[in-house]
Amino acid sequence: MREVAIIGAGMVKFGKVPDYPAAKMGGDAALMALEQAGMKPTQMQATFCGNIGNPPNIGQRVNGEMGITGIPAFNHENACASSSAAFRQAFLSVANDVHDYVIAVGVENMTSHIASGVMSAGPLVLPHGANVEADNGMLMPGVFALLGSHHMAEYGTTEEQFAKIAVKNHAHSVHNPYAQYQKEFTLEEILESRMVCDPLTLLQCCPIGDGAAAVVLTTAENAKKHTTKPIFVAGSVLTSGKYKASVEGPVQIEACARAAKECYETAGVGPEDIDVIELHDCFSIHELVAYEDLGLCPKGEGGRFIDEGLSDYGGKVVVNPSGGLLCKGHPIGATGVAQLVEVVWQLQGVCGKRQVPDAKVGLTHNGGGFGPGNEPGAMSITIVKS
Amino acid sequence: MKIENGELILEPDEITLRPNIFTSAGRNGTLHLLARQCVDCGDISFPPFRHCLKCESDKETVEKVLNNDATLLSYTIARQVMPGFNPNYILAKVRMEDDPTLVLVAQLTDIKPEDVAIGMELTMVPKIIKQLMNGQKVVSYCFRPKDPSKVSLGEGGQSE
Structure with a gap:
């Protein structure tokens, strides 16, 4: 396999913009990534696009907005990890000598398709196509509330520890102009916001929003011709949840631990080498459990990890400098690539006030869909190096 | 909805969450959940799978009547809910006694929220959990305390 590098990254500001079509957002993010790479759209040989609910042939529509036609477009749906799947295929296409220059894009206009009824809330529950658990009253925040309730009973984790994750990520978002929300909250404000699914309060749940993000990939060898700051893809893993793998033993998301180990x-x-992580904090509880599954701390010590500030500036690793899904937003199909955009910018050292000092190794963690036994549909881990 | 001699009798405007999830199966006139079991490794699945996802056997699974008993693994109160549900139901994960790897997501019923305790013993009871847009009421598997002193009829479930 050829070594692969990211030579450009771009995104649009996330927010609620129902009149900003998904393809247009994708085109704008792609043009920004291409500009950073110093390349023209016509130099791209293929487009890989992640999306869930917008019109068919979304990658071709994004190409159209970039001003190109006639190149292959590969469109990926993998729930909240849709554009991580698109990125992985883009990576494989360059690594395996199929294409030399490709663009991976994630786009989602949720506000328009929720309004039109295309997408309804509720978890994806594997492996059944028919969503029995959702029909029985399971909700997306319920998935993580039940995980958190189990974690609290098993390890003594507290509501305050979960809430501290939201305090941290909201504080980070203040310095991210691309974030949907840029507002700091105190621990009390987080805990006293409206209860959604105990112990999850509203400010510990990611918002609905719209957005797009894009990265340009080529070989490590070609990268030198285009940028002085190529970011190398050191590891890329996409896997699926395994039936009943997380229902016995520790309170964990087994597929995350498995994917991280492989990556x-x-x-x-190792986890001790990572400087910056964009982590799938769809709900605060997920971030705390993922500290453990990613090997940042021993199982059961996620609460201590946030208490001691080890996932913040000045700690062991900065988790979600962008504000994470909680504040930057979670336009589903855009999220995986948007996480990569933030990590690439961090490793390029262009993040201004939210810059993680001396960041050299970054990781993205992106899950898509969750089943009754904590098994994710898709689980993606990517490691990049400067 | 009522249970007579172990048979679930539905009113004309009632349906079950999925077809064939309940069975009387001739067991003491009580109603049970109908699962499937792998003939090779014994894994029990509910909702039922045609093929065992644990050992990935190529043989089809066979019907298995569950004994209905479970322990509470975790719970939350759903304050904000999907259309058709009444808010503030207790959403739970329960571990079935027949197979400790079988975890179901269901509502707790006939219990006060302050009496809920992780690890408590539960038993299955069918209940109406929601009303569809077309007016049909959906009967599903819920769980109530096995200890009669913890049962508080009408609490913690959906109104009927």
Whole structure:
């Protein structure tokens, strides 16, 4: 396999913009990524696009907005990990000598398709196509509330510890002009916001929003011709939840632990080497449990990890400098690539006030869909290095 | 909805969450959940799978009547809910006694929220959980405390 590098990254500001079509958002993010790479749309040989609910042939529509036609477009749906799947295929296409220059895009206009009834809330529950658990009253915040309730009973984790994650990510978002919300909250304000699914309060749940993000990929060798700051893809893993794998033993998301282990091995690094992480904090509880599953701390010590500030500036690793899904937003199909955009910018050192000092190794963690036994539909881990 | 001699009798405007999830199966005149079991590794699935996803056997699974008993693994109160549900139901994960790897997501019923305790013993009871847009009421599997002293009829479930 050829070594692959990201040479440009771009995104639009996330927010509620029902009249900003998904394809247009995708085109704008792609043009920004291409500008950073110093390349023209016509130099792209293929487009890989993640999306869930917008019109068919979304990648072709994004190409149209970039001003190009006639190149292959590969459109990926993998719930909240849709554009991580698109990125992985883009990576594989360059690594395996199929294409030399490709663009991976994630787009979602949720406000328009929720309004039109295309997408309804509720979890994806595997492996049944028919969503029995959702029909029985399961909700997306319920998935993580039940995980949190179990974690509290098993390890003594507290509501305050979950809420501290929201305090941290909201504080980070203030310095991210691309975030949907840029507002700081106190621990009391987080805890006293409206209860959604105990112990999850509103400010610990990601918002509905719209957005797009894009990265340009080429070989490590070609990258030198275009940028002085190529970011190398050191590891890329996409897997699926395994039936009943998380229902016995520790309170965990087994697929996350499995994907992370494989990705660390491929990249030749360990959790202690990671400087910055964009983590799938759809709900605060997910971030705390993922600290453990990603190997940042031992199982059961996620609460201590946030208490001691180890996931913040000055700690062991900065988690969600962008504000994360909680504040930057979670336009579903855009999220995976948007996480990569933030990590690439961090490793390029262009993040201004939210810059993680001396960031050299970054990781993205993106899950898509969750079943009754904490098994995700898709789980994607990517490690990049400067 | 009522249970007579272990048979679930529905009113004309009632349906079950999925077809064939309940069975009387000739067991003491009580109603049970109908699962499937792998003939090779014994794994029990509910909702039922045609093929075992645990050992990935190529043989089809067979019907298995669950004994209805479970323990509470975790719970939350759903304050904001999907259309058709009444808010503030207790949403739970329960571990079935027949197979400790079988975890179901269901509502708790006939219990006061302050009496709910992780690890408590539960038993299955069919209840109406929601009303569809077309007016049909959906009967599904819920769980109530096995200890009669913890049962508080009408609490914690959906109004009927």
